[in-house]
Amino acid sequence: MKPGYYGNWGGAFVPEVLHETFRQLNQVFAAAKADPSFWRQYVELMGSYSCRPTPLTYAENLSRRLGGAQIFIKREDLNHTGAHKANNVMGQGLLVQRMGKSRVIAETGAGQHGVATATMAAKFGLACTIYMGEEDVQRQRPNVFWMEKLGATVVPVTSGSRTLKDAINEAFRDWVANMDTTHYVMGTVCGPHPFPEMVAWFQKIIGDEVREQILAVHGSLPARVYACVGGGSNAMGIFQGFLADREVELVGVEAGGKGLASGQHATRLSGSDASPGVAQGYKTMFLQDDDGQMRDTHSVAAGLDYIGVSPILANLWELGRVRFAAATDAEVMEALELTIRSEGIIPALESAHAFVQAFKEAGSLPREAAIIVNQSGRGDKDIFTIAHAFNDPSWQEFIRAKGEEYARGTK
Numbered sequence: 001m002k003p004g005y006y007g008n009w010g011g012a013f014v015p016e017v018l019h020e021t022f023r024q025l026n027q028v029f030a031a032a033k034a035d036p037s038f039w040r041q042y043v044e045l046m047g048s049y050s051c052r053p054t055p056l057t058y059a060e061n062l063s064r065r066l067g068g069a070q071i072f073i074k075r076e077d078l079n080h081t082g083a084h085k086a087n088n089v090m091g092q093g094l095l096v097q098r099m100g101k102s103r104v105i106a107e108t109g110a111g112q113h114g115v116a117t118a119t120m121a122a123k124f125g126l127a128c129t130i131y132m133g134e135e136d137v138q139r140q141r142p143n144v145f146w147m148e149k150l151g152a153t154v155v156p157v158t159s160g161s162r163t164l165k166d167a168i169n170e171a172f173r174d175w176v177a178n179m180d181t182t183h184y185v186m187g188t189v190c191g192p193h194p195f196p197e198m199v200a201w202f203q204k205i206i207g208d209e210v211r212e213q214i215l216a217v218h219g220s221l222p223a224r225v226y227a228c229v230g231g232g233s234n235a236m237g238i239f240q241g242f243l244a245d246r247e248v249e250l251v252g253v254e255a256g257g258k259g260l261a262s263g264q265h266a267t268r269l270s271g272s273d274a275s276p277g278v279a280q281g282y283k284t285m286f287l288q289d290d291d292g293q294m295r296d297t298h299s300v301a302a303g304l305d306y307i308g309v310s311p312i313l314a315n316l317w318e319l320g321r322v323r324f325a326a327a328t329d330a331e332v333m334e335a336l337e338l339t340i341r342s343e344g345i346i347p348a349l350e351s352a353h354a355f356v357q358a359f360k361e362a363g364s365l366p367r368e369a370a371i372i373v374n375q376s377g378r379g380d381k382d383i384f385t386i387a388h389a390f391n392d393p394s395w396q397e398f399i400r401a402k403g404e405e406y407a408r409g410t411k
């Protein structure tokens with residue numbers, strides 16, 4: 001098999017000028033992987049800076065209510081900055097130190113990866129530039145506010161559709177111009193080799209921990225493990241703990257949006273709307289039209305709203321090792337409400353997709369079985385979307401009053 005390929009998927013389709021940069025990146029990554037002290041340094045950093053190991057919580061009330069399997073929740077929401085993204089950016093930060101570079105860049109759609117990257121840059125004393133479509137800058141003001149406070153320069157991209165894919169192009173242009181000083185922090189298990197492998201390697205800290213935790217508290221492996229899939233990094237992170245255990249079923253849950261028939265979704269591997277293509281430096285299943293133009297996607301969860309998917313997951317899908325399902329926006333709001341009320345835990349809208357599928361299946365499994373849901377992040381960040389979806393009148397009044405306050409100039 002060619003390096004950087006997972007079956008038919010992956011590769012490194014990068015401009016010639018970046019070949020030397022990729023050669024260096026591959027070399028530094030390979031050296032770090034071969035050096036046990038690097039992984040120890042990483043685990044220690046995540047322990048002191050990001051609350052690792054994150055707990056595995058037994059969802060007693062949900063388990064009783066749904067009947068069937070015992071439900072466990074892996075608490076990636078308790079990471080610093082509120083999601084599993086910290087695992088990846090902090091790991092890449094350590095690689096940046098090894099490479100002796102002084103600046104990082106990233107592109108972000110929803111802004112969560114931008115906040116995580118800016119956080120890492122502040123901690124490691126690196127200059128940081130975040131590319132974001134102009135439209136996303138407007139939609140994600142709270143995240144932009146924090147990125148700037150953390151010392152990052154946020155560049156609104158005004159070309160094309162002014163969203164994520166244009167930001168990706170701009171970030172690559174910056175990298176080509178500044179590759180000697182600058183590292184590109186990929187946000188998920190996508191993009192050209194070695195990024196999928198690298199991000200999956202850092203995220204496997206989730207799977208390493210949870211495998212030990214479930215054996216300790218339940219005494220046996222789980223029957224099923226559920227994770228939401230945007231690019232696929234939290235899913236790959238937890239799945240790697242069980243890939244070799246064929247009896248553990250791995251389930252990836254994509255954004256069903258307003259339903260498959262509506263065309264407004266981001267289901268690449270669970271539906272039949274995606275097709276193979278090469279874009280953004282790698283080969284995978286993309287949501288594209290017949291001319292290879294990328295389609296508009298939709299999800300209530302901004303982090304799942306992506307046209308491609310990890311080449312590693314595309315391969316595991318083709319091999320039948322990971323099963324894929326989709327959860328609609330409406331189902332997600334229901335699962336969210338149930339989880340909040342039953343357990344006092346607020347999952348991110350992204351994570352709630354995994355809960356939907358777990359809730360659908362728990363009842364059909366025996367009581368002795370355990371299932372694990374990866375709670376990739378916390379839902380506090382989604383208060384605007386969630387309060388809007390629940391049509392909360394007091395919240396609407398609060399927003400209106402704040403707006404008026406600012407308009408009067410009294411605040």
Ligand SMILES: *Cc1c(COP(=O)(O)O)cnc(C)c1O
Nearest residue numbers: 230231232233234303350376377
């Ligand atoms: C970004 C994000 C995701 C989607 O990214 P993956 O690479 O698929 O994990 C999921 N959940 C949360 C909370 C996120 O912030």
